[in-house]
Amino acid sequence: MCANLHSIQNERIVSQSSDAQAKTKSVCLEVFISPESDFFDGHFPAFKLFPAVAQIYLVDRFAKKYLGLEGFAKEIKRVKFPSPVMPGATVLLSLEQDLLSGTLSFSLCDSVQKDKVYSSGTAVL
Numbered sequence: 001m002c003a004n005l006h007s008i009q010n011e012r013i014v015s016q017s018s019d020a021q022a023k024t025k026s027v028c029l030e031v032f033i034s035p036e037s038d039f040f041d042g043h044f045p046a047f048k049l050f051p052a053v054a055q056i057y058l059v060d061r062f063a064k065k066y067l068g069l070e071g072f073a074k075e076i077k078r079v080k081f082p083s084p085v086m087p088g089a090t091v092l093l094s095l096e097q098d099l100l101s102g103t104l105s106f107s108l109c110d111s112v113q114k115d116k117v118y119s120s121g122t123a124v125l
Contacts, residue, residue: 008031008037010032011029011030011031011093012031013027013028014029014030015028016028016066023098023099024096025067025068026067026096027066027067027095028093029092030092030093031058031092031093032088032090033050033085033086033089033090033091034087035087035088037054039051048086048087049084049085050084050085052081052119055085055108056076059095059104059108060072063104063106066095073123073124073125075123076123076124077121077122078120078121078122079119079120079121079122080117080120080121081119082119083116085108089110090111090112091108091109091111092108092109092110093108094106094108094109102124102125103123103125104123104125105120105121105122105123106120106122107119
């Protein structure tokens with residue numbers, strides 16, 4: 001058993017790029033959402049789902065780890081949560097930092113059904 005269930009572990013890099021000319025950095029990660037994660041504790045006990053705040057946590061955590069961001073976003077714009085993330089889902093988290101505009105675009109979708117979007121939005125850094 002994992003010592004820190006709150007922490008999502010074992011992400012896998014699907015792709016990563018940096019374009020100095022366009023001033024962008026991006027990463028796409030495959031992440032397993034363990035049914036044992038404590039994010040599910042008390043969040044709709046009869047119908048467990050991965051909360052929106054946990055999805056934003058993933059964006060923040062992995063943007064810091066893979067894109068070198070510091071601090072949390074000043075503002076999150078146009079955020080949408082069209083589909084619930086269920087326990088045991090494997091998701092693709094795509095992050096793209098635009099250094100010129102000072103924004104971070106993100107999307108979280110199903111790793112198999114890539115047209116199934118769980119969340120998306122833009123953060124002002």
